[in-house]
Amino acid sequence: MGIISVEKLDHLYWLGRYTERVYTTLRNFFRFFDQLIDQPEGYYKKYCERLNIPDIYTSNHQFVGSYIFDQNNPDSVYANMMRAYDNAVVLRDELSSNVLSYIHLSLDVFEKEKATTAPLLELQQVIDYILAFWGCVDDYVDSEDCRNIMKCGKYVERIDLYIRLNYYTKDIEKEFSKLVNRIYKTHMCYNMENLDRLTEMVNRKSDWKEDYREALSYLGNIIEVR
């Protein structure tokens, strides 16, 4: 319908963030999982530190199971997928049943595969579904405002994770320019001061490893949703 209430704005933005959180953490986790094979016990702690999530795990093996599939662990990828679903399910009239179905499918993978011994094998499906979800958003969501708000959420989350996970500066710059482009297209309130500061950090090619706390604080407060 394209008439967006404040409540829906909030759900659209956070749907963008949570789907992106699942997508990027999974992609990154695939690489990390590979490293874990050759690393000593406790290697997962580094990962927790970078993401600033509490270390509640007891071993590399237990970390993999809990961080991916434990729905009661609020930091798990599954829990984040559930949060994406919570935001999506109230947006059927904006998204369409076709778009929403990819969130259902992703959630079903977690539900079915929580006892799997080969997580990477099945989780590829989640990545595929999320990519299909975004493709479907462009095809089926009529309201440009809706698409822009979701994509603002997506890029904020992506930049946040890229900074935390030490992605290359050029990757961060690329995503930042996409975010700025989207922000200008939406009619959402945004914090100009924070945007300017972050722009300045990007322009001076900031050392993200060093300045990541400052950058994350600006980034987290750019978009003003509730």
Place this chain on the structure above:
Amino acid sequence: MRELIDHTDGINRLLSRYGVKFGLYKNGTFHEQLFPFDAIPRVITHEDFAKLEKGLIQRVDALNLFLKDVYGKKQIVKDKVVPEEFVFSSSGYLPQCEGIVPPKDIYSHISGIDLVQAKDGEWYILEDNLRIPSGASYPLIAREICRRVSPETFTKTPVVDNRNYNKLLKEMMDYVNVGGIPVIMTPGRYNAAYFEHSYLAERTDSVLAMCTDLFVEKNYLYYRDYRGEKKRVGVIYRRISDDYLDPMTFLPESLIGVPNIMDVYRSGNVAIVNAPGNGAADDKGIYYFVPKMIRYYLDQEPILKNAPTYLPFYEEDRKYVLDNLENLVVKDVAEAGGYGVVFGSELSKEKLEQMKELIQKESRRFIAQEVIDFLDMDIMDKGVRVPRKADLRAFVLSGETTKVWASGLTRFSRNPDSFVVNSSQGGGFKDTWVLSR
């Protein structure tokens, strides 16, 4: 049809993909559950549907006239066709709605009429649902998927396409709209029928709103968007019950209503679908009087029969009920969703006596009905075809004219010993085919 049955699991998988679920609370926790679909359809012949259609239109027209009368002149009560005890003491009757005339004089825009077919082929009305009947979305989406799974079934069988429910709903909403956007109001995603709310909003191009999105200003209802702009609402299909609709008029503790919406409605500045106060006409006690209403308002003989019903309120009926309780089904008029239904045959001697005492003490609270020998419907249970009890909810939409949707929700009990078909009690659903010739 064999193809459809063979692909039942696949159809259910697609239904799950589209979120065709209903919510329920178990031990205080919310769960979403798939509403199980059985691929063997209920088939209604062209001739049967023609009769059902006429009978249902007649019934709903009479019920709409009854509601107009009850909240207006009350002639049917003055003429002692319906005793006043059954109208004004009903929990569904809302004195706050007295004198309100809804747009286009329509009270029950969407009526869900529950029927069963007896083994002799006769259809009986079990109850009228005129408040917020749910369930149309399930056969609507199931048909879409079934046609995808087995197109041949639908080329070989002359089944009327039922995928026009959204069109009928939209036409009706447009007809009563007093100027503004159409809104479907939901109490939220934890409501049992939330899938339906969101799906119908999508299919009718309505805005899906919660109470926080809506507000009243200068006696008009508005939807507020995130830019701070307000859009006037002309019609609201609300999926919350009367009690919670307006805390200023009904339950003050309601957090899911819109304060002062009843003032807007009273002034004719918004159409509310269905009208508040419709419970006065779908009370299980009032059901007994519907054939009389048809004769009274339309001067016609009822085309469709009620299940044989007794009102313990009347001495003669009470005596019959007490003498024959073990053969009857007793329903608490205040309950819904399959609750408050007691089969006399299932009660122990002691419980039977307790029930009799209760009926004598609170005669207005119960109705009793003969147990109809339902025509069982086959379902597939773990690959085996087995008979189960099933009912039909027909949907009647009242706009410029009264129309019956050529389909309906067929619900069945999965328990071989149960007559209760409600989804909240573990039932499943089937598509309902109406044959075009």
